[in-house]
Every structure is written in structure tokens, then in C-alpha cells.
Amino acid sequence: MRNRFDRQLLELNNELIQMGSLIEQAIEMGISALVKQDVEKAEQAIKFDVEVDEQEKTIEALCMKLLLQQQPVAKDLRLISAALKMITDMERIGDHAADISEMTILMADSDYEKSAINMEVIKEMAKETTDMVIKSVDAFVNKDLELARWVINRDDVVDDLFDSFRKELIQKINENVKNGEMATDMLMVAKYFERIGDHATNIAEWVIYSITGKHEDE
């Protein structure tokens, strides 16, 4: 009985890794579409959200199976309920990745000069947030408290990137009102990445709960 439970926990880990990988691909394809202003690619990236949603349902069903069939002990209950919470945040990250690609499609319709946009901060935000998502799932799988704490602290980097980018964009609008549309579009993209960082932080907090049974507020 216990062996079967362990096997299903292993399956849960693998499904979570798979969900993390889908999110990674969605963000990577989304940022590539944004940088190249490639509408077709943005539409492809949005389709990942459907897969992320389906993966959430798969994991939810697996968690329910674990809860109902195995009469888990407190430690297992914590693990499974943490996984259920984690996938809610992962699903929201998938939504925001799709939001970013929808901004790319919207931007294609606007007539400002796209080549003038500084994409460096956005690329940096994409890299940082992807890293946070992957590492938070790793931390769950390997019960790695230190790694979970690293993810939570890393959110400051994302927040700082957002704040400095926002200042830069405000400056651009202040210099010339004609930069307004471009700057506010890019600000919205940055905001979605900032929210992705928040959700990755939530995931890491659930990982800590799954290991220690306590919530840590950083």
C-alpha cells in the first residue's frame, strides 16, 4: 500500500515538473514573440495556456486520488495540499504568460515604432521569473528548504527590475507624449512579469509549508 502511495507521489512530482516545463516554454516563446514582434509566434505561445490548464486538471485529479485512496498521514496531507495550492499559482502564471502574448498581438496593431523599444529589462525579467518557477518546483521535488527560500528572496530582483523599468518608461513619457502608448504597453508587459514573480514566490512558500508545516512570511 505504502509502495503504491510512493509511486503515486513520484508521479505527482513528475507531473509538476512537466507543468513547470510547460510554463517555461510558454514564457520563452512569449518573450521571443514579443522581441521579434512575431504575431504568429505569440498566437502559438497562447496555446500553451490550454496545456497548462489541462495539466492543472491532471494534477488535481491525481491529488484527489492520493487523498481519497490512501488515507494519508498528516505529513502526506501537507504535501498534497501544498501541491494543490502550487498548481493554482502555476495556472495563474500560465494566464499571465498568455496575457504577455496578447499584448504582443495588440502591439502589432499600434503604429508606434517598435524597434525603439528597449527589451533588455523585459528579457531580464523573463529570465529571472522562469528561473524562479523552475527552482520552486525543484525545491518541492527535492524537499529543498534553502532553494525555496532562495526563490522567495529572488522576487526582490524582479520587483527592482519592475520599479526601475517603470521609472524609465515614466521618464520617456515625460520627455515626449508620443512615447505614451508604447511606454504604457510595455509597462503592462512588465507588470505581468512582476505578477509571475509574485506567484512563483507563493509556490516557494507552499514548498516551505510542505516541508516544515509552517508558513514563512518573508
Next chain:
Amino acid sequence: MRNRFDRQLLELNNELIQMGSLIEQAIEMGISALVKQDVEKAEQAIKFDVEVDEQEKTIEALCMKLLLQQQPVAKDLRLISAALKMITDMERIGDHAADISEMTILMADSDYEKSAINMEVIKEMAKETTDMVIKSVDAFVNKDLELARWVINRDDVVDDLFDSFRKELIQKINENVKNGEMATDMLMVAKYFERIGDHATNIAEWVIYSITGKHEDE
């Protein structure tokens, strides 16, 4: 058998109306918290999102029951699959209502003068989008094609409100860089309402599909 199916369809309608009402309350409490800059109320408003999510699951389970037990005919299948799609958009609306209240909480931490913010356009957007959500659910329940089309057309009003508000905020930043933080925060709030309008439009499109079996692109 058919009677039981009809009874369950009636139940589905009532649950959808209930979900619409939860969204209405979340938006109304959220806008009131924003206007009054009331953090406690914003936190209360966020809790509606949990209820919206639970209501989505209740309806999902009901739809599954309808699909599996009743061997529905094509027309019923269309109705049920439309309902399943509608609740996905309604769930996203709940997310955005929570996003708005999270912005209220975030704004409380910033040190710009809140009393200077013009809330009129935001209040208008809240009113229009709430109306769209409620009417799209009504259109489903009453199989009212005209009302569904009205909702889809109404999204232009929301988009126009967003565009003009964005211009106003860009102007404010251009006048004085010190308005930047306030203006970009408010822009994000407006963007969430604009997205709520998009999702309400999606709902209305699913209503049309449930009645005619066809997708209308407006």
C-alpha cells in the same frame, strides 16, 4: 429521465446566476475599496475570488454529471460545453477583480496624493463591465441572442473608456513626472477592467454558440 435532465439544467442556470452575482459583488466591493482607499475592504473583496473559484468547480462538477449521466443530444451538449467555457472566463474575471483590489493594497503603500486621482472613468468602467457580465449570464439563461449581441457590442464602450483614460494619464505624466507612479498604477487598474470586458465578450460569444451552434466574430 428528461425531466431530471431539465431539472439539472435549471440548477445549472441558477449556479451560473450565482457565479455572476459573486463577480458583481467582488467588483462592487473592489471599486468601493479603491475609491475609498480602504485596504481592509480590498482584502475582503479579494476573498470573493476564492468563492468564485469554488463556484467554478461546483458548476464544472454539475456539467460533468449532466454529460455523463444523461447521454445528452447535440443541442444539450452545446449548452453544457458553452457553460464549461463560460465559467473559465468568469473565473478569469474573478481573478482580475482580485487584481484590482491588490492594486488598491499596493497603492496604500505608495506616498502620492490619492485624493487627486480622478476615479470617474474607473467607476464608469466598473459599472459597464459588471453590466456586461450580468447580462451575458441572463442571455444564456433566457437564450436571448439579442442580449448576447448587445454585450459584445458594449465592449467598444469599455475599450473607448480605457483608451481615453490612458490618454489622460499619459498627459498627466507628460505634464509632471511626479504623476508617474499614480498614473501607471491607475492605468493598471483600468487595464484589468478592460480585460474583464474582454472576458464578458467571450462569455456572450459562448452564449451565441450555445443557442445557434455557431461562433460569431464581431
